[in-house]
Amino acid sequence: MSTRKAPTGTSRPTTYREALREGLREALLQDERVFLMGEDVGRYGGCFGVSLGLLEEFGPDRIRDTPLSESGFVGAGIGAALGGMRPVVEIMTVNFSLLALDQILNNAATLLHMSGGQLSVPVVIRMTTGAGRQLGAQHSHSLEGWYAHIPGIRVLAPATVDDARHMLAAALADPDPVLLFEHGSLYNAEGSLDATVDAVDLDTAAVRRPGTDVSVITYGGSLPKAMAAAETLAGEGISAEVVDLRTLRPLDDATVMASVGRTHRAVIVDEAWRSGSLAAEISSRITEQAFYELDAPVQRVCSAEVPIPYARQLEEAALPQPATIVDAVRRAVS
Amino acid sequence: MELYSGAKIRGFVHLYIGEEAVAVGVNQALREEDAVVSTYREHGHALARGVSADAVMAEMYGRATGCSRGRGGSMHLFDATHRFYGGNAIVAGGLPLAAGLALADRMRGSTRVTCCFFGDGAFAEGEFHETANLAALWRLPLLLVCENNLYAMGTSLAREHAQTNLAMRAASYGMPAWTVDGMDVLAVEAAALRAAESVRAGNGPHFLEAQTYRFRAHSMYDPDRYRAKSEIEEWKGRDPLKGLAELMRSEGQLDDRVMEELDKEVLAEIDQSVQRAEKAPLEPVSDLLRFVTSETGGAA
Ligand SMILES: Cc1ncc(C[n+]2csc(CCOP(=O)(O)OP(=O)(O)O)c2C)c(N)n1
Numbered sequence: 001m002s003t004r005k006a007p008t009g010t011s012r013p014t015t016y017r018e019a020l021r022e023g024l025r026e027a028l029l030q031d032e033r034v035f036l037m038g039e040d041v042g043r044y045g046g047c048f049g050v051s052l053g054l055l056e057e058f059g060p061d062r063i064r065d066t067p068l069s070e071s072g073f074v075g076a077g078i079g080a081a082l083g084g085m086r087p088v089v090e091i092m093t094v095n096f097s098l099l100a101l102d103q104i105l106n107n108a109a110t111l112l113h114m115s116g117g118q119l120s121v122p123v124v125i126r127m128t129t130g131a132g133r134q135l136g137a138q139h140s141h142s143l144e145g146w147y148a149h150i151p152g153i154r155v156l157a158p159a160t161v162d163d164a165r166h167m168l169a170a171a172l173a174d175p176d177p178v179l180l181f182e183h184g185s186l187y188n189a190e191g192s193l194d195a196t197v198d199a200v201d202l203d204t205a206a207v208r209r210p211g212t213d214v215s216v217i218t219y220g221g222s223l224p225k226a227m228a229a230a231e232t233l234a235g236e237g238i239s240a241e242v243v244d245l246r247t248l249r250p251l252d253d254a255t256v257m258a259s260v261g262r263t264h265r266a267v268i269v270d271e272a273w274r275s276g277s278l279a280a281e282i283s284s285r286i287t288e289q290a291f292y293e294l295d296a297p298v299q300r301v302c303s304a305e306v307p308i309p310y311a312r313q314l315e316e317a318a319l320p321q322p323a324t325i326v327d328a329v330r331r332a333v334s
Numbered sequence: 335m336e337l338y339s340g341a342k343i344r345g346f347v348h349l350y351i352g353e354e355a356v357a358v359g360v361n362q363a364l365r366e367e368d369a370v371v372s373t374y375r376e377h378g379h380a381l382a383r384g385v386s387a388d389a390v391m392a393e394m395y396g397r398a399t400g401c402s403r404g405r406g407g408s409m410h411l412f413d414a415t416h417r418f419y420g421g422n423a424i425v426a427g428g429l430p431l432a433a434g435l436a437l438a439d440r441m442r443g444s445t446r447v448t449c450c451f452f453g454d455g456a457f458a459e460g461e462f463h464e465t466a467n468l469a470a471l472w473r474l475p476l477l478l479v480c481e482n483n484l485y486a487m488g489t490s491l492a493r494e495h496a497q498t499n500l501a502m503r504a505a506s507y508g509m510p511a512w513t514v515d516g517m518d519v520l521a522v523e524a525a526a527l528r529a530a531e532s533v534r535a536g537n538g539p540h541f542l543e544a545q546t547y548r549f550r551a552h553s554m555y556d557p558d559r560y561r562a563k564s565e566i567e568e569w570k571g572r573d574p575l576k577g578l579a580e581l582m583r584s585e586g587q588l589d590d591r592v593m594e595e596l597d598k599e600v601l602a603e604i605d606q607s608v609q610r611a612e613k614a615p616l617e618p619v620s621d622l623l624r625f626v627t628s629e630t631g632g633a634a
Contacts, residue, residue, distance in 0.1 A: 035441070061441060066468070069464035071461050072429075072433065072465050072467070072468050073430070073464075074430070075427075075429070075430020075431050075433065075434060076430050076434035076437055076465075076468060077434060078431055079371075079430065079433060079434015079437065079448075080434040080438040080441075081434070082431065082435055082438075083369075083434060083437070083438025083439060084438055084442075085438045085441065087434075102424055102427060103427070103430055106424050106427055107424075107427060111420070112626070112628065113405055113625045113626055114402060114410040114412065114420070115402050115406065115414070115420070115625075116405050117403065117625040118412055120628045175627075176627045176628050
């Protein structure tokens with residue numbers, strides 16, 4: 001993984017957005033092959049403000065505003081990676097990444113294999129995912145599970161400021177394509193950046209809260225909701241262990257199965273739709289690998305099978321919420 | 335074609351017969367350090383680029399000695415040592431990649447050229463237009479070579495394009511765009527050389543439309559019912575190989591004896607490639623999952 005030196009100083013408060021920016025800035029400083037490109041990453045500062053100020057520091061060659069051409073500039077990122085650069089491509093949201101799906105699936109994920117191992121594609125593609133900001137269906141879907149379906153790419157979902165800060169470096173160190181999904185509702189989330197952490201391990205999931213009665217398995221924007229649910233449950237005397245997957249492909253089965261082995265119950269929280277979801281995959285793996293550990297059927301908390309609606313009460317009802325997670329846990333432990 | 339009929343080679347195979355002057359002429363204008371991005375009709379491009387007939391044939395046979403170790407097949411020939419970046423079966427899918435390769439060179443101040451081949455059908459895809467805009471906007475060292483063989487599978491140019499003057503449309507992106515007789519290898523070479531040199535000199539992307547024709551069907555599955563026999567015969571009258579041979583004969587550079595030798599040499603090379611492919615080891619099934627992710631732990 002990363003060989004960077006630990007930053008000096010103690011833990012300090014930061015936002016997810018600032019943590020991402022620090023990670024980007026460090027990557028740009030450390031390797032001149034690294035450059036950022038995407039729609040509005042420069043002058044505008046990134047449509048979610050992640051790259052604010054980087055244009056002034058690194059110039060328009062390395063903080064490269066692109067036209068509205070998702071397929072064109074994502075493909076160009078893949079080509080630049082083939083050409084020896086280390087591009088970080090930003091797509092405004094996963095919804096728009098579908099215009100570049102051909103390049104991601106048919107080129108980035110495929111070239112190494114199709115070329116018999118000759119052409120690796122060290123590109124990193126960042127994008128926002130998820131709902132919760134009343135943006136309507138076309139800005140609110142969670143499609144990272146689709147990408148997690150694809151062999152040949154790594155799929156990351158930072159949920160904490162530490163992961164937001166350090167995952168990019170690890171992604172850039174990967175010789176293969178990496179997709180990084182940033183949940184839109186996390187950008188303003190504050191956390192305490194751990195000064196003792198200088199690198200993250202992309203191969204393992206993290207136990208964010210130990211517990212003994214049930215494993216709540218989640219990732220990304222659902223992590224804070226799962227943590228809130230665990231807090232509520234603790235008040236009722238139910239001890240929930242919260243597992244943050246962090247990497248959606250390849251999945252860290254070992255950490256999940258070890259947790260289920262301790263708690264004997266599993267609830268999966270995934271903001272995507274239930275049908276054919278990552279939650280379905282994880283549930284299936286638990287059944288395959290830890291069936292005899294289970295004391296109750298695996299529960300899933302997913303989004304309602306509806307294009308995510310605009311109106312606040314409808315959107316809230318469509319998404320996993322701490323209360324629905326609490327309910328699912330109660331079902332599992334009853 | 336015989337090998338295909340004999341089931342030695344499977345999958346989609348898109349023959350390049352009739353279009354040879356384009357691959358040869360353009361590659362004459364390119365240098366070793368340049369890059370080539372191609373389509374599923376890339377055998378001619380690969381060979382003209384210097385990929386060995388052995389490696390290409392073995393790939394069609396799905397052998398371990400194939401240029402993509404049996405994982406690509408006819409439509410996905412790759413050779414990193416020749417900077418030959420495929421072999422892409424998605425129409426227009428190679429165009430953004432080529433822009434990216436050119437971008438990498440541009441950012442590092444290299445004078446290398448990236449050349450991208452594609453068809454008249456690809457010109458209708460958004461990826462062509464996104465790439466043309468991006469390349470012109472960023473003045474990328476990109477040579478776009480459109481092989482206009484008048485058909486996208488069975489759809490003729492006039493039935494797929496509202497405006498059939500492709501060079502004019504490419505020029506609207508703010509790049510020099512020329513049309514050249516794609517049946518005349520010397521004309522292609524001259525035009526490609528002029529374009530490549532200008533790209534190399536930092537004048538941004540150039541577009542070359544080579545007007546050509548494929549003598550065979552689109553692929554081995556195509557019954558070729560959409561073209562008049564007379565049209566095919568007419569174009570065959572302009573066979574680029576025969577045309578060049580005639581020209582060289584008339585200038586006293588080629589006689590029957592040399593021609594016979596050349597024919598023999600080519601047939602022997604193909605024969606040898608077939609024999610080597612027949613004897614080559616199969617890529618072991620135990621290696622099925624290799625090359626999904628990198629094994630080296632670090633890319634170039
Ligand atoms: C995106 C996409 N759509 C459709 C196809 C099916 N297809 C394969 S070749 C072809 C025609 C392409 O014509 P052109 O670009 O002119 O190239 P040519 O075959 O004439 O060399 C089509 C439609 C495909 N491979 N990819």
